[in-house]
Amino acid sequence: MNVDKIFLKSFLHTFKDESFCVKFWDGDEVKVGENEPLFKIILKKPIPKKDILKSTTLAFGEAYMNGDLEVEGDFLLMLNTVLKYKEKFTTDFRGLPKIFSNLTSTKKQKEEVTYHYDIGNDFYKLWLDDTLSYSCAYFKNENESLGEAQLNKIHHLLKKLNLSEGMTLLDIGCGWGALLIEAAKLYKIKGLGITLSEEQYKAFKEKIEKENLQDYLQVKLMDYRELEKSGLLFDRVVSVGMLEHVGRSNYDLFMKCVSKVLKKEGVFVLHYISGLYESEGDAWIRKYIFPGGVIPTLREIISLSADYRFYTVDVESLRMHYYKTLIKWAENFEKNTDKVREMFDEKFVRMWRMYLYSCAACFYTGVIDLHQIVFTKGVNNSLPLTREYLYKKSLP
Known part of the structure; x- marks a missing residue:
């Protein structure tokens, strides 16, 4: 199995108390949670593990901007659901020096x-x-x-x-x-x-x-x-x-x-x-x-x-x-x-x-x-x- 896909499936355990579906680029579909899914996230391309670890929000945000991630259902509901867990997301501040520059001139x-x-x-x-x-x-x-x-x-x-x-x-x-x-x-x-x-x-x-x-x-x-x-x-x-x-x-x-x-x-x-x-x-x-x-x-x-x-x-x-x-x-x-x-x-x-x-x-x-x-x-x-x-x- 693709390494990025394995990591993404593991990452989905973060949201185990919620209910939604994720459809991968190869057609594979995973249901998160036990209740009726509230929405579906469609990944058209792999999102590299290294990108998610460097910045979770940057990786998924860019995927959406580029059209590589789509949402079936209420877009706001999806974000309200996912961002409840933002404290569990990762950001490598040192690995993103241009973004996290401390210059304030x-x-x-x-x-x-x-x-x-x-x-x-x-x-x-x-x-x-x-x-x-x-x-x-x-x-x-x-x-x-x-x-x-x-x-x-x-x-x-x-x-x-x-x-x-x-x-x-x-x-x-x-x-x-x-x-x-x-x-x-x-x-x-x-x-x-x-x-x-x-x-x-x-x-x-x-x-x-x-x-x-x-x-x-x-x-x-x-x-x-x-x-x-x-x-x-x-x-x-x-x-x-x-x-x-x-x-x-x-x-x-x-x-x-x-x-x-x-x-x-x-x-x-x-x-x-x-x-x-x-x-x-x-x-x-x-x-x-x-x-x-x-x-x-x-x-x-x-x-x-x-x-x-x-x-x-x-x-x-x-x-x-x-x-x-x-x-x-x-x-x-x-x-x-x-x-x-x-x-x-x-x-x-x-x-x-x-x-x-x-x-x-x-x-x-x-x-x-x-x-x-x-x-x-x-x-x-x-x-x-x-x-x-x-x-x-x-x-x-």
Whole structure:
């Protein structure tokens, strides 16, 4: 029997508590588990044992991208089932030095951000909501649209910032600017957004002019490291979905830079994807989706915050909200695959399908989480005593 096939059959024992079928390239079919199969995985070509041992997710992810692996049945159900066992997968970090490079220079991080976010605004418009919010939404009920939930998220964050008219607000990794635009309209704050993405910068600048918010908002192409010596000061700082690009060796520097520009008693709200354990990340995601991406744990960020006298006021997990967000994105993506295929190719379509659904499954199974943390710089005794203010409908 083929060595790769023997190893794959042995590997399937990892999932013995589940029920599904695997059809091999030679027509041989194996049933896993004792119950009725939920789906079937079809392997059109062998997946080498050495590749699976080097990185399980990279081997199977590439097989799917290349059309060598297909799924009969619910694709998300398959991923939800398989990724429950992700801790049993293997990754040879030393054997993949290009993927797990620890370089975090300004130039390197600019390249990494450009790789993902400068694919083109037209691409992101196909499957994001109208605000182009590319982070976890906040669903108040099951029936809300993606656009409604993204506005909920923005309002939820703005309330946590405890804004009032005339305050200054910095958004580190501002994306396409939806949060700052809403903050300027609702609270009449003075805001600055910084990003490394040329595409996001151009689009945000156009929005500022279109909304006649030039007196309230600015956007700059700027690395967070420039904040330390910028001389800027803000009443409030927010960062949404940016910390994942910083790299573990720079978490301390990131917190230091925030501290440098945040006024005494100021509020800092940090929204980021978190892991339960410290890890160098996933090989497939780092190679194809987010080069250099590393997910911080809650404990290491909380621990670092004390070094800069950041008091932790509130911590909230939105894990299942991100699951629902990704499902919405994936549904929108599926509706527009013909357009995506015209922009790129079939391999790109399969790559992004795998990315969106596998991330959804990782949130569903608890492989990753989403945390919002509210910090104050030093003691701030003026914030509300309870969380009640977060859930009031009224906005200024």
